[in-house]
Structures are given as C-alpha cells and as structure tokens.
Amino acid sequence: MESVSKVIFLTFSSDGSQLLVVLSMGRVHLFTKGAGLHQWTSSHTCDWDGEDILHINFFHGGIRACVQSGDVNVHASYTEKFIAQPHKPTLVDHGQCAMNGFFAVSASGLLLVCVLTHEGAIFTEKKIVLGNTRDNFSVATAALAPTGHIHVATWKPEMIKCWRAELKMLDQAKGSKGDITVTIQAAQSFCPALSNTTWHTSTKSEGLVQVTCLRYTELEDPTSLLVALTVEKQVKASPSQQSSTPPTLGAMSHLVRRYQLQDQQRPLLKPFKPMADTVGIATKEWFCMGEWASSSPIVTLSTATRHLLPGSAAAHLPFIITAATADAYICAINRDNMQQLSSHNLLNVRGGNEDAPVSKRVASERQVVSLTHTWSGLSLLALDSMGSLHFITLIRPADIGPQWAISLILLLEFALVSGSDWWDLLVSTPHSSILMLTDKLSDTFQQHSTPITQHLHIRFLIMKTSMLRLLGSQQQKAIESRIQAQLTATQQLFRTLRPVTGDVATAERNISVSIQNYLESRASLDILDIEKSLDQLCSSMNVKDCQVDPGQLQNLQPLIQFAADLALFILFMLAQNSKFELARDPKIVQSLRELLFVARLWYRQNKLVLPQMFRKTQSVDVWAQIYKLLTRVAQILPGEPDSTLIDECVLLETQVMCQELPLHVPPRGVLADMASSASTPLQYEFVNGESNNVNTSGAQPRILEGALPPLPLLDPLHYRYIAPQEPKFNCTRCCSVRASWWGDSESVWDHHWASNCICSGHWAQPPTSPPKAA
Numbered sequence: 001m002e003s004v005s006k007v008i009f010l011t012f013s014s015d016g017s018q019l020l021v022v023l024s025m026g027r028v029h030l031f032t033k034g035a036g037l038h039q040w041t042s043s044h045t046c047d048w049d050g051e052d053i054l055h056i057n058f059f060h061g062g063i064r065a066c067v068q069s070g071d072v073n074v075h076a077s078y079t080e081k082f083i084a085q086p087h088k089p090t091l092v093d094h095g096q097c098a099m100n101g102f103f104a105v106s107a108s109g110l111l112l113v114c115v116l117t118h119e120g121a122i123f124t125e126k127k128i129v130l131g132n133t134r135d136n137f138s139v140a141t142a143a144l145a146p147t148g149h150i151h152v153a154t155w156k157p158e159m160i161k162c163w164r165a166e167l168k169m170l171d172q173a174k175g176s177k178g179d180i181t182v183t184i185q186a187a188q189s190f191c192p193a194l195s196n197t198t199w200h201t202s203t204k205s206e207g208l209v210q211v212t213c214l215r216y217t218e219l220e221d222p223t224s225l226l227v228a229l230t231v232e233k234q235v236k237a238s239p240s241q242q243s244s245t246p247p248t249l250g251a252m253s254h255l256v257r258r259y260q261l262q263d264q265q266r267p268l269l270k271p272f273k274p275m276a277d278t279v280g281i282a283t284k285e286w287f288c289m290g291e292w293a294s295s296s297p298i299v300t301l302s303t304a305t306r307h308l309l310p311g312s313a314a315a316h317l318p319f320i321i322t323a324a325t326a327d328a329y330i331c332a333i334n335r336d337n338m339q340q341l342s343s344h345n346l347l348n349v350r351g352g353n354e355d356a357p358v359s360k361r362v363a364s365e366r367q368v369v370s371l372t373h374t375w376s377g378l379s380l381l382a383l384d385s386m387g388s389l390h391f392i393t394l395i396r397p398a399d400i401g402p403q404w405a406i407s408l409i410l411l412l413e414f415a416l417v418s419g420s421d422w423w424d425l426l427v428s429t430p431h432s433s434i435l436m437l438t439d440k441l442s443d444t445f446q447q448h449s450t451p452i453t454q455h456l457h458i459r460f461l462i463m464k465t466s467m468l469r470l471l472g473s474q475q476q477k478a479i480e481s482r483i484q485a486q487l488t489a490t491q492q493l494f495r496t497l498r499p500v501t502g503d504v505a506t507a508e509r510n511i512s513v514s515i516q517n518y519l520e521s522r523a524s525l526d527i528l529d530i531e532k533s534l535d536q537l538c539s540s541m542n543v544k545d546c547q548v549d550p551g552q553l554q555n556l557q558p559l560i561q562f563a564a565d566l567a568l569f570i571l572f573m574l575a576q577n578s579k580f581e582l583a584r585d586p587k588i589v590q591s592l593r594e595l596l597f598v599a600r601l602w603y604r605q606n607k608l609v610l611p612q613m614f615r616k617t618q619s620v621d622v623w624a625q626i627y628k629l630l631t632r633v634a635q636i637l638p639g640e641p642d643s644t645l646i647d648e649c650v651l652l653e654t655q656v657m658c659q660e661l662p663l664h665v666p667p668r669g670v671l672a673d674m675a676s677s678a679s680t681p682l683q684y685e686f687v688n689g690e691s692n693n694v695n696t697s698g699a700q701p702r703i704l705e706g707a708l709p710p711l712p713l714l715d716p717l718h719y720r721y722i723a724p725q726e727p728k729f730n731c732t733r734c735c736s737v738r739a740s741w742w743g744d745s746e747s748v749w750d751h752h753w754a755s756n757c758i759c760s761g762h763w764a765q766p767p768t769s770p771p772k773a774a
Contacts, residue, residue, distance in 0.1 A: 001029070001042075010370075011102075013058045020058070020102060026051035028104070032120065035754045036729050036740075037764035043120050048127070052107035054140035054154075062089035062098045064146070064220065065418045067308050067410055074406050075444055078417050078452065081410065087220065088148030091115060091167040091180065099123070099169075105130075105140040105152055111165055115180060128182045130154070130163050137161075141225075143216035151187065151222035155211040160227065162187035188261060190286040192227055208232040215301045217321070217335060223261040225286070226321060228298040230254050254294040256301065256323055258338060259286045290338030296325040299368055303335075304377030308414065309407055317407050320394050322380055324368035330382055332394050341399070344392055346384055374424040376411055391670070393428055405433060409440055412463065416441075416456060421760065422463055423733075426470065426671055434467050435474070458492070461485035462760055466733075469667050470675040476581050479663050483566070483582065486717070486758060487591040490559050493749055494598050497548045511546050515601075519594050525635050530600055530627040537601075547605045555747040557609065562719040563595040564611035565659060567626050572658045572704055574633070575649035578641050582663075586637045593630045596623065614657035614708070622656045653706070660703075660710040665734045665759070687767050713737055717753050733761030 001021065009022035019040065021029040026048035031040040064087035068080065089098035101115040101123070109130045115123040130152065139155040150165040166183045193209040213228035231253045264285045300323075307319040319335040328346040333339065346366050370383045373394075382390040397404040408429060415422040429437065445453065445460055453460075461481045469478035495512035518524050518537050527533045538546065570592075573580040582588055600623065603609045613622050629652065632645050667675070673682050713722040715738050722728055727740035736757050756762060 001031075008053055009056050011056055011058070014061065018058065020056055022053050022056055022104075024052075026053060026106070028053070028056070028102075028114075030102070030116075033755075035763060037732065037762040044114075044116065044122055046112075046114055046125065048104070048106070048112050051104075051110060051112065053104050053112075054107055054137060055142050055152075056102060056104040057142060057144075058102045059090035059098070059100060060087065060144040060148070060220075061100075062087055065414075066306070067414055074409055074440070075447070077448055078413065082414060082417055085146070087146045090144060090148055090150060091169065092148070093118075093169060103142070103150060103165075105137075105142060105154065107137055107140075109133075109135040109137060109154075111150075111152065111163075111182065111184065113167065113180070113182060124179055126180065126182055128165070128184055130184060131161075131186065135161075139211055139214045141214040141216055143218075143222040144220055145222045146220060149222075151216070153214050153216070153225055155214055158193055158209070159189060159191050160211065160214070160225075161189045188284045188286060190259070192229055192257065192259075212298055213301045215303065217258065217303055217319075218307060219305045225259045225261075226301050226303070227257045227259060228255070228301055228323065229257065230297060254297050254325075255291050256294070256298060256321070256333065256338070257291040258289045258321075258335065260289045261285070262287055292323070292331075292333050292338045292340060294323065294325050294331070296327040296329065299324045299326055300371055302371030302373055302380070304373040305375060308376065309410065316403060317377070317395060317400065320373075320377060322371050322373070322394070324371055324382070326367065328366050328368065328384070330368060330371070330380070330390075330392065342394075344390075346382070346388075346390065375420050376415075376424055378411075378428045379424045391427075395428065397428075397430055397433075405436070408433075409437060409444075412437065412441060413444070416459055416463055422466065423671070423760070426466060427674065429467075431470060431675065434471055438464055438467050458485050458489050461488065462758060466671075466759060470671060472675075475664060480581060480585055480588070482665070482758065483663065484585070484588055484591070487563070487566075487588060487595070489752070489758075490563065490595060490749075491591055493559070493752075494556070494595065496748075497552060511541070512598075514541060515594065515598060519590070519597060525631060528628045528631050530597065530624045533597070534601055534604070546601055548602065550606050553602055553606050553609050555749065558719040559749065560595070560599045560609060561611045563592055563599070564613070564623070564626065565661060565719075567592045567596065567630060568613070568622075568652075568656065568658050569661045569704065569707075571626065571629050571649050571652060572707065574641065575646060575653060576705060578646060583633060583641075584637065586634065589630055589634050589637065593627065593634060596627050596630070600627070614659075616655055616657065620655045622652075625652055625655070657708055658704065658706075659708040662710050662714055662716065665716060665736050667734050667759075668731075669733050669761075671733070715739060717758055718750070728766070729763040730766055731757040731759065731761040732764050733757065734759045736761075738763060 003023055005023040005025060005027065007021060008024060009020065011020040011022070012018070017033045019031040019033070021031065023029070026046075028046040028048070029042055030044040030046075032043045033040055064085045066083055066085050068083055073080075090103075091099040091101060093099045097118075099115055100118070100120075101113065103114070104112040106112060111126075111128045111130055113126040113128070115125075117123045135154075135156060137154040137156055141153050143151045143153075145151055145164075148166070150167070152163040152165065154161050154163070164185045164187045166185075168181050168183070170179050170181060192211065209229055209231050211227055211229045213226075215226045216222060217224035217226055233251055233253070261284050264283050266281055266283055302322045302324075304319070309317045310319070318341070320341065321333040321335050323331045323333060325331065329343050330346070331343045332341045334341055346368065365385065366388075367385045368382055369385055372381045374380070378393065378395050380392045380394055382392065384390070400407065408425065411425055412422055414420065415425065441460075442464070445456070462485050465478050465481040465485065468474040468481060495516070497512075515537065518533075523536070524533055527536065570580065570582050570588075574583040599609055599611070611623065615622060629645070629648060632648070633641065636642070636645065666672070670682060674680075711721045713724065713728070714720075715722055716736050717738060720739065722737055722739050728737050729740060730737055734757060736759070738753075738757075754763075
C-alpha cells in the first residue's frame with residue numbers, strides 16, 4: 001500500500017486475519033488476509049473527517065481460553081488444566097452472535113465505532129462524545145472488560161480521565177433495524193501529579209507532570225493501568241530571592257507507574273473523627289502499586305495480552321512489562337515488584353565496521369518505534385526507526401529454575417488446545433530438553449479419551465514434528481510424525497465423504513465407520529486378496545452406500561497417488577533394509593491399508609480412480625500386491641519380518657518401478673539456524689535472509705537403490721509437480737512449496753492447507769529484490 005499520508009497505527013485482529021492501517025487526518029483502511037502471507041485485500045475504508053486517532057482496536061469476540069490458575073497436576077487432563085472463562089463480546093447481535101468491528105479514540109474526545117456484518121460489509125458507523133462536552137486529549141488507551149464494556153483511559157493535563165462505553169444492538173421490534181446505541185459513562189479518574197494518587201485528596205504536588213504513554217496492563221483487565229510520565233520538579237529559591245525570582249524547573253525524572261483500581265471504604269463525614277462502628281461508603285479508587293525510574297524519556301510501553309500462568313505455585317512465569325527509552329534501550333520490568341529484570345541496547349549490534357553495507361552499520365539515531373509481545377509473553381518484537389526488526393527473548397530457563405519445564409509443558413498444551421502458534425515457545429526451549437518435553441506431552445496426550453485424541457491428533461503430530469526436527473539425531477522420528485500427520489489428515493478427509501444415497505444420514509450407518517471396523521478386525525488380516533476383502537465387506541451392506549460424488553473423486557486422485565507411492569516406497573525400502581522405521585510403525589501401515597482399500601472400493605464405481613505406476617509387466621495387479629504385502633506386514637508387527645515377506649518385496653521390485661520420495665523436508669528460518677548452533681544474535685537482511693546451512697534447492701540424498709529420481713519442486717501436500725516458472729508459494733518454516741492456484745479450488749483438502757503448511761508455517765511469496773534506488 002502506498003500512501004502520501006503518514007501511517008499512525010498498524011493493528012492486527014486477534015487471529016491475524018484482519019489488519020487496520022491508520023493514516024493521519026482520520027483515514028482508516030481495513031485489510032483482510034488471503035491464502036498467502038502477502039495476500040491482503042482492502043475490504044473497507046473509514047474517513048473520520050480529519051480526526052487525530054490516539055488508539056484503535058478490534059471488538060472482542062467473546063472467546064477467552066485460560067490456564068487454570070490453581071495448582072494443577074501436569075499429568076491432569078486438558079479439561080482440568082484449561083478453562084473457558086466467561087467473556088461477553090463487545091457487541092452482541094440478535095441471536096447472541098458476536099459482531100465484528102473496531103473502535104478508535106480521537107484527540108478531540110470522540111469514540112469512533114465501525115460495525116461490520118458477518119460477511120465483512122459495513123453495518124454502521126458512529127461518533128460519540130466522551131463526556132458531556134468534547135475535550136482535547138494527548139494520550140489514550142483502551143481495555144475490553146469481561147462484561148463487554150470498552151474501558152477508555154485518556155490523558156488531559158493534570159488528569160487521567162477514564163470512561164466506560166457499552167454497545168448494544170437496537171431492538172428490531174421497534175423498527176430500528178440496522179443501528180446500534182452507544183452509552184458512555186464516566187469511570188473513576190485520578191491525578192498522577194498528587195503523591196497520594198487520588199484526585200480528591202489535598203496533598204502536595206510533585207511538580208510539573210506530563211504523561212507520555214498509557215497502557216492497560218492486560219487487554220482484558222480494566223483495573224490495572226500503566227502510566228509513563230515525566231516529572232519536572234520545581235527548584236525553590238532562597239528566602240532573599242523569593243520576591244524577585246520566579247520558581248524554576250530543576251531535575252527531571254522519568255517514571256513508569258502501575259496503578260490498581262481497588263475498593264476503598266470512605267467515611268461519610270470526613271471532617272469529623274469517625275466512630276469505630278461507623279459504616280462508610282464503598283468506592284473505587286486508583287492506587288499506585290509501584291514505580292520504575294529511568295534516566296531517559298520513555299518512548300513506549302508494551303505488555304502481553306494476558307498473563308497465562310499467574311498464580312500456580314508449580315508453574316509461575318513473571319508478567320513482564322517492556323519499556324523503550326529515548327536512548328535506544330529496551331528494559332524488561334517485573335509487574336509484581338516493578339523491578340528491572342534485564343535491558344537490551346539496540347545500538348550494540350554486530351556489523352558496525354565501515355566495510356559493512358550501509359544497512360548493517362550502527363546508527364546513533366536509532367530509536368524504538370513500536371513494541372509487541374508474543375501471545376505467550378516469552379518474547380518481544382521491536383521495530384526501530386532505521387527499519388530493523390528485533391526479536392528478543394525475555395524469559396530464559398535460568399531465570400525460572402525448576403518451574404521452567406512444567407510451565408513450558410502447560411504453554412505447549414495450551415497452544416495445542418487453543419490453536420495458538422507454538423513458534424515462540426520453541427525459540428525459548430533449550431535443545432537439551434526437547435526429548436523430555438515430547439515424551440511428557442505424548443504421555444499426557446495418550447491418557448485422554450478417544451474423541452479428544454481424534455480431534456487433536458493431527459495438530460499434536462505437527463507439534464511433535466516441529467520439536468523433533470530441531471534435533472539432528474531425531475530426524476527419522478520427525479519424518480515419521482510428519483507422514484503420520486499427513487496420512488491421518490487424508491484418512492479424516494476420506495471418512496467425511498458421504499455417499500450419494502440420501503438415506504444414509506447418521507454416522508452409525510456411514511460407510512467409513514464400517515470400513516474402519518472391518519480393517520481393524522482379525523478377519524480382514526486373514527484375507528490377503530483385496531478383491532475378496534471388498535466382496536466380504538459389500539456383502540453386509542448396500543453397494544450404493546459406498547458410492548460418492550465423482551467430482552470429489554477427481555480432487556482426491558493426487559492423495560490416492562501419494563498413498564500408493566508411499567506404500568510402494570516403504571515396501572521397497574523394507575526389501576533393502578528389514579529394520580526400516582516406517583515399515584515398523586503400525587499406525588502408518590494401517591493408515592495406508594485403509595486408504596488403498598477405500599480407493600479400490602471407489603475404483604469399482606469410477607475407473608479413473610487409479611494410481612499411476614511404472615509397471616515392468618502388465619500381467620500383475622500391482623495395486624493388489626501392495627495391499628497384500630501391507631496386510632502381511634500388519635500381521636507380523638510388532639515382530640520382525642520373515643524371509644518370505646522380504647522375498648515377496650524383492651519380487652515386487654521386478655514388477656514395478658518406484659520413485660524416490662522426498663520424505664525429509666528440511667526446516668528453515670530462525671529455528672533452523674538456532675538448531676545449527678549458529679552464534680546469536682542472528683542477523684538477516686531483506687531478500688538475503690536465508691542462511692547458508694539450509695538446503696532449499698530440493699536436492700536430497702538418495703536412500704533407495706534403483707529408484708527413479710525424485711521430482712523437483714514437488715508439492716508435498718497436493719503431490720503435484722510445480723514447474724520452475726510457475727508462480728508458487730514457499731513455506732516460511734520448511735522447504736515445502738505449493739502452487740499459487742491454491743485457495744481458489746473447491747477441494748476440501750486445498751482449503752484445509754490454504755493458509756498454513758502442514759508444519760504450521762505460513763505460505764508466502766518468494767521475496768523480490770527491491771529497486772536499486774531504494
């Protein structure tokens with residue numbers, strides 16, 4: 001986006017699918033994310049008549065999953081460790097559905113509201129005055145309370161004024177469809193210049209106070225407020241100079257104070273001494289709970305959205321406040337005691353010699369522009385005025401001690417359940433503890449009921465793959481987890497297909513349930529012929545119940561081809577190495593049997609459902625031979641394969657040609673560089689950000705003798721060859737590629753992986769070199 005006006009704010013929605021770009025003079029652009037990381041479309045534009053925006057944010061959607069605050073056993077179930085706390089949406093539609101939209105606070109004392117429909121179109125816009133009359137503010141912030149109210153804090157010289165806004169849909173019965181009402185109420189305010197922090201107390205002023213930044217400690221907690229202020233104390237003149245010399249300003253102090261809104265009992269008649277049994281009135285007042293002093297002016301403040309591990313004795317992580325100062329320092333402060341934990345100077349970067357490029361030289365005018373915490377609060381992103389993006393780890397294992405492992409397990413499981421990204425957790429994880437963490441996570445995951453494990457199985461395997469591939473000695477286990485995740489996703493897709501017959505409406509009569517029960521029975525293992533197994537299955541049900549939409553079968557053809565090629569590759573590797581790990585995994589073998597069995601069943605309906613193979617002889621049914629050998633392997637497991645099975649696998653090599661499969665997809669990015677023990681801090685430059693220790697060309701060592709070479713630029717998810725000149729997307733966390741036509745297809749599989757790779761990385765277009773003039 002190109003703009004002549006200055007960009008004031010960039011604000012993402014909670015799920016990252018929407019972006020607000022705020023320009024000067026009150027113009028706001030709403031962008032919606034597409035399939036790729038760089039695919040954004042402008043969906044709406046607001047022009048608020050030259051208003052100076054001080055704060056902007058999206059509505060709350062009403063979803064708030066949290067970690068149980070009490071002492072919870074790390075081996076307990078997910079339902080005991082994680083709870084869904086009640087949180088009312090900011091705006092509730094008719095039918096108790098959350099409405100989407102955003103709000104802003106202007107410098108002229110207006111609350112600006114824009115409500116969107118569920119389809120993304122504009123619903124209504126509102127301008128409401130904060131208070132009885134409009135006022136001028138210089139700093140503002142807002143919090144989204146669990147009651148659904150919007151709490152706004154503003155700074156006007158000598159006073160921090162707070163407001164509470166409530167949004168409601170008008171009743172359709174009154175003929176006011178398509179509009180909302182906004183109610184503004186004054187909340188408890190205070191004056192930070194008074195030492196006792198309450199505005200109504202007559203105490204001595206500290207001096208000239210100027211608030212530079214306001215921020216609620218947590219987005220969903222309106223009772224805790226951070227105030228960054230500058231205090232200029234007056235210097236008293238001597239008695240002989242008091243009549244002729246006016247008071248002058250002396251030393252300046254820069255402070256960050258944390259204020260807490262607490263209940264307070266006040267006597268009814270303060271001028272008189274209250275009696276012991278006198279009952280006062282209960283009020284809410286702001287109290288200063290602590291402060292942190294800086295020698296340089298404070299530019300901005302930042303905190304995590306929520307404190308996920310606040311009170312558990314076994315797993316407690318400090319809630320960190322970060323403050324950026326004018327001398328290019330970023331300081332980490334503990335919220336509980338307002339003590340500084342660490343600091344980072346942006347001027348201390350490598351590559352400051354004269355021979356280095358201009359973009360890598362140290363600039364003395366470097367200053368922090370923006371700070372953002374990750375969702376876990378373990379890491380921080382900082383953008384400076386020289387165009388550099390800094391990623392800083394705030395909490396290290398040595399700072400926490402024995403509680404670190406338990407805290408990390410809880411956060412990883414929370415990411416698994418809530419859908420959050422575990423990338424920043426892995427950045428903070430020592431490589432020496434990855435095996436222990438994966439074992440603990442696997443033990444807890446297997447203890448849950450079947451519906452929970454089935455719902456989270458694919459996501460758990462992806463998390464396990466992301467962790468294991470950071471260790472050089474665990475690459476084979478990472479391959480097994482990735483293949484198992486892809487086969488499980490394919491299985492679930494096949495099982496969700498409904499027959500074309502309309503009388504099959506319940507899950508109990510679905511054909512996939514019958515096939516699954518049959519293949520898990522001993523009777524299916526005793527029949528090696530796939531055609532006889534199909535006849536036995538079809539004899540107990542209606543053949544029409546096995547037929548699905550032919551158009552869907554065409555979209556599933558690449559997945560059937562992948563299952564056949566993978567099964568053939570495993571059998572060929574078993575012929576050369578009887579201890580091949582993938583052939584000894586019963587879940588992978590059983591998944592391949594089911595996929596080939598279901599595909600053969602659909603082949604009776606549509607002859608186009610046929611995996612293509614390079615046959616050496618046309619007299620052998622290779623498909624049936626693969627199923628037969630997989631069934632033999634399933635019979636023997638977990639035992640060792642006998643010589644007869646090995647001979648049959650060798651015989652298969654004389655009947656068909658196999659192609660090398662790129663099973664190992666190397667990681668890339670920050671985690672890959674950290675796994676290679678690269679020295680920190682890591683440094684990247686736009687376009688030249690790929691490190692030298694990651695092979696992104698797709699060339700991998702051959703492990704199968706006599707096989708055809710692997711296809712270059714093979715899409716590992718859709719199993720399709722991508723031409724070098726074809727537009728493509730690259731995964732940001734591994735070397736996977738996909739074609740750019742994804743997202744426009746009607747296939748369920750395409751939409752399932754349209755936004756993220758199977759390794760949880762984002763799809764992004766390859767970067768292009770900027771023009772030389774830039």
